[in-house]
Amino acid sequence: MVLQTKLTKLLGIRHPIVQGGMMWVGTAEMASAVSNAGGLGIITGLTQPTPEHLRNEIRRCRTMTNKPFGVNLTLLPSMTPPPYSEYADVIVQEGIKVVETAGNNPHEHIKKFKANGIIVIHKCTSIRHALTAQRLGVDMLSIDGFECAGHPGEDDVTGLILLPLAARKLEVPFIASGGFGDGRGLAAALALGAEGINMGTRFMCTEEAPISRQIKEEMVASSERDTALIFRTLHNTARVFKNKVAQEVIAIERQPGGAEFSQVAPLVSGARGKQVYENGDKDFGIWTAGQVLGLINDIPTCQVLCDRLTSEAEEIIKKRLNSMIVPEEKAKL
Known part of the structure; x- marks a missing residue:
């Protein structure tokens, strides 16, 4: 049995799990490991110092996996911005099929990606920004709650509020981001209307993540308050x-x-x-690092992690949730 959602069908992946863009972490090693595990691995575009370095990283990733993977392009405020258009050109030229965009004023890049048949998942921290991205023609939204690592926006709204709001107000499908690290979270995200989850911090604490073992062990020892x-x-x-x-x-x-x-x-x-x-x-x-630190207690391979999350979610959906629905005449009222 597998969990099949609009996300898995759209991207052609086994598990409804996306590895978000992570500065210095989203390399070919990380992306290929997640993709080989059945999720969607993502190379972080700006981790590569130049567009040509990104081209080489994409090609290197293709030697490590034959599964779908994507590229993240985050548009950050800067006195001297990177050559975003050149990074976008490389993504198009290299035949990437999925792009995760985030940050300010993505319109011209979304337009370019869509013109070249690329699936665009845009990450937002508010419903108003998600509605704008929807109007710009993105295929899917990644709704990022206040629990997340990185930039959670300035509204301080948690995923538990943002996700049902997204289900009410959005017409395009969305995935849940921020605070996810176990099967309970995946099952909850699906119940709240999402088509899957996006994880960053949790994937940092895997065997394949290209960071020091000491940092991974520090993450295991940390709590949600750290x-x-x-x-x-x-x-x-x-x-x-x-x-x-x-x-x-x-x-x-x-x-x-x-x-x-x-x-x-x-x-x-x-x-x-x-x-x-x-x-x-x-x-x-x-x-x-996100508040999901409190849910991390081991350093598995990406394969073990993805399989475990989906099997836990399936068990919760089939046994715990389904068992709560009983004929009224049998209920102990």
Whole structure:
């Protein structure tokens, strides 16, 4: 038995599980492992320093899997933005069939991808933005709750509210993102109207994730209380692992009058965050993690994780939920 949803049918995958784009983590190794496990693996476009590096990474991934995989293109505010159009061109030229977009003003890129027959899944943290993306012609939405790692938006609305709202208001299908890491979460997402789940933090804590074993073990030892919200005063909130650097950033933001980004920039450097994954020092820099840390208690392979999530969800749906529906005359009222 398998869980078949609009997501699995649209993408041609076995499990209704997507590995979200993750800076420094979404490499060919990560994406191919998830795809081989029956989910949808995703290469993070901007992890590659240039569009040509992305081209090489896509080709490298194809040597590791013959299953569907996608590419993430996140549009971030920046004084010197990356050449997004060139990254998008490489995605098209390399024949990628699925793209996860996120961030600001995706219209021109969605238009380009759709013109080339690419399935677009756009990640949103609010229903109003999801409705805009729907009007732009995306095939599917990824609805990202406040529990998520990375940027949860500024509304602080959890998935438990966003998902049923999405089911009421959206016409295109959607998947659930933020806070998912076990079969209970998958079953709940399906019950709330989603066609599957998107996981980032949980996939970081797998054997194949290209990060230090020490960081994975730190994640297993952590709880749902071990994340922090930075950049709140800068209106660009980010959920990260609660370490010494994150706490220093928060202290600077709490100063009278707030803080300018220039005051925290050296602390939140992407280069420092990348080195956390390489050297295993959890306090070396900022690194993203979601509240799902509280549900992580092992470091399985992607295959074991995906199979376990779907089998747990199937068991809950078939046995626990179905057993609650009984003829009225047999119910003990």
